[in-house]
Amino acid sequence: MTRLFAPFCAVLARHPSRSPLEILNDSILNADNRRLSENRQHRIEEESSVGKKTEALETGKWDGVYFGLMSGTSMDGVDGVAVQFTTGKPPVVLGEAHVSFSKGLRDALFELQSPGENEIEREALAANALATRYAVCCHELQSMSGYSASKVRAIGVHGQTVRHRPEKGYTRQINNPALLAEMTSIDVVADFRSRDVAAGGQGAPLVPAFHATVFGAPNETRVLCNLGGISNITILAASGEVRGFDCGPANALIDEWALRHTQRAYDDGGQFAAQGRISQPLLNALLDEPFFDLAPPKSTGRDLFNPAWMDTKLAAFAGLDPADVQATLTALTATTVAREIARHASDTRAVYVCGGGARNPVLMQMLQQALEDNAVPGVPVMTTEALGVPPQQVEALAFAWLAMRCVAREPGNLSAVTGAAGARVLGAIYPR
Numbered sequence: 001m002t003r004l005f006a007p008f009c010a011v012l013a014r015h016p017s018r019s020p021l022e023i024l025n026d027s028i029l030n031a032d033n034r035r036l037s038e039n040r041q042h043r044i045e046e047e048s049s050v051g052k053k054t055e056a057l058e059t060g061k062w063d064g065v066y067f068g069l070m071s072g073t074s075m076d077g078v079d080g081v082a083v084q085f086t087t088g089k090p091p092v093v094l095g096e097a098h099v100s101f102s103k104g105l106r107d108a109l110f111e112l113q114s115p116g117e118n119e120i121e122r123e124a125l126a127a128n129a130l131a132t133r134y135a136v137c138c139h140e141l142q143s144m145s146g147y148s149a150s151k152v153r154a155i156g157v158h159g160q161t162v163r164h165r166p167e168k169g170y171t172r173q174i175n176n177p178a179l180l181a182e183m184t185s186i187d188v189v190a191d192f193r194s195r196d197v198a199a200g201g202q203g204a205p206l207v208p209a210f211h212a213t214v215f216g217a218p219n220e221t222r223v224l225c226n227l228g229g230i231s232n233i234t235i236l237a238a239s240g241e242v243r244g245f246d247c248g249p250a251n252a253l254i255d256e257w258a259l260r261h262t263q264r265a266y267d268d269g270g271q272f273a274a275q276g277r278i279s280q281p282l283l284n285a286l287l288d289e290p291f292f293d294l295a296p297p298k299s300t301g302r303d304l305f306n307p308a309w310m311d312t313k314l315a316a317f318a319g320l321d322p323a324d325v326q327a328t329l330t331a332l333t334a335t336t337v338a339r340e341i342a343r344h345a346s347d348t349r350a351v352y353v354c355g356g357g358a359r360n361p362v363l364m365q366m367l368q369q370a371l372e373d374n375a376v377p378g379v380p381v382m383t384t385e386a387l388g389v390p391p392q393q394v395e396a397l398a399f400a401w402l403a404m405r406c407v408a409r410e411p412g413n414l415s416a417v418t419g420a421a422g423a424r425v426l427g428a429i430y431p432r
């Protein structure tokens with residue numbers, strides 16, 4: 001018995017400030033993690049490319065109508081699309097819907113972003129409420145597309161991220177997919193990120209494979225930039241190589257500041273930011289964050305870029321006009337995205353923006369300016385509308401596509417993007 005606990009006692013002696021339970025958990029986890037990564041070495045396998053056509057996909061066996069539901073870190077609500085996938089043809093959108101979250105649900109989701117009292121129960125109840133909103137969205141999609149439940153092959157639903165800790169081996173998108181299957185009578189595919197994390201990846205971003213299939217162009221480097229609560233880019237290189245990673249905060253902080261000073265949930269049209277001027281000292285302070293200089297693969301979320309992070313940075317700038325702060329937070333998003341494009345895709349021919357940030361002309365203009373400032377001049381910044389897909393549909397479409405990949409047992413991740421040991425089929429299926 002003493003021998004069994006010897007390593008634990010040694011660790012305890014080195015960390016007198018930590019509770020015995022914390023250290024015991026850590027030492028068990030570390031040993032298991034070592035074993036896991038040894039196993040992973042044996043699993044590294046040949047990456048299957050996104051474009052590879054397997055026999056099942058070749059025959060069109062998985063063609064059909066899928067629903068995709070995305071509720072991201074902005075926590076504004078759920079965006080849904082109904083889409084027809086047909087092998088060898090571009091996806092056809094049959095309908096879209098947006099269902100917003102009630103203030104009560106938003107508050108519950110915000111509270112779940114950090115540890116608190118009775119969180120298992122609160123998480124479960126919030127997940128039930130979420131699933132109900134997702135079901136409302138699906139019913140809207142059904143009435144819009146005219147497809148009955150039996151004609152829809154599957155719903156791909158992202159869930160709501162409350163923790164993203166790939167470095168600790170987990171990520172949590174809360175949801176009750178069983179309840180959603182019960183309420184819609186449609187197969188539900190959920191929990192897309194966990195398998196990639198289990199394979200040693202970041203579990204994010206998962207959209208690049210989809211971006212590559214619909215937005216890629218031969219011999220031209222393109223950047224897709226999603227401005228949700230967090231920003232992420234996909235680089236579709238002229239060589240065919242696909243890369244992607246999170247860049248930093250986008251609307252998560254912009255929304256928070258707008259709510260505090262304008263009593264609106266977001267900075268509509270960037271009007272508040274437009275009244276202010278960028279404060280270079282504050283921008284420098286905000287940019288002083290190691291995440292921005294990490295090399296990919298990397299992903300982030302509200303775990304790091306939350307109101308507490310922002311308030312710490314703002315502490316030394318209490319006298320600044322709130323509109324100047326809003327302008328600077330907007331510039332932070334633009335600058336961090338532009339810097340990554342300059343570092344990793346300086347030959348890009350165009351940047352295509354999707355997500356709610358595409359509706360903020362001040363942010364779009366700042367992104368254009370930041371590209372000039374970071375030595376990527378003359379690159380047009382447009383929305384994905386220029387490629388035929390409205391910006392609010394892109395993420396939801398990606399999750400419909402990932403659902404199709406899951407039911408077809410085809411990989412959905414790109415290990416070069418996420419850092420996983422290899423290609424994996426993503427998601428868990430809850431049959432209708």
Ligand SMILES: Nc1ncnc2c1ncn2[C@@H]1O[C@H](COP(=O)(O)OP(=O)(O)O)[C@@H](O)[C@H]1O
Nearest residue numbers: 072073074228229251266268269355356359360
């Ligand atoms: N008209 C608008 N003006 C400025 N920002 C907007 C507008 N409409 C939406 N947004 C921003 O987009 C966010 C939602 O974007 P979305 O792509 O749904 O992000 P997420 O995937 O994180 O939920 C809102 O929180 C808001 O910040």
Ligand SMILES: [Mg+2]
Nearest residue numbers: 072074076077
């Ligand atoms: Mg959203």
